[in-house]
Amino acid sequence: MEQLPESVDREILEHRIIPALVTIRETLGCTLHQALDVFAERYEELRDDRPDDFILSRDEYGRGFYS
Template sequence: MEQLPESVDRKILDRRNVQAIMEIVETTGCPLHQAIDVFSQRYEELRRDRPDDFKADPGEHSRGT
């Protein structure tokens, strides 16, 4: 995969998915459907490699209590 700016990772980690996808389109010049594929791949990599860096989902705080 093409190297993405750190700002894309930050948006993904902050759960700002639409903004992340739009930045992928802008920085790579790829069409939207391809940007969504790139986003999905990068999301999975970050989930695997940096799970603790993801911003908490508002509903996660009440789960399991």
């Protein structure tokens, strides 16, 4: 997979889901479904590597976001 810009990590950590998805789509030239998969994978990696950087719990993070 192509390297994602650092801004994607910042957007994920700041709970900015839509901007992260837009950046992923623009960078990888992929569909929304593919961007959601990439987002979910990167989210889990960040949760594992940097748990203290997340303000919201796993349950709270995606609340209200429907794709």
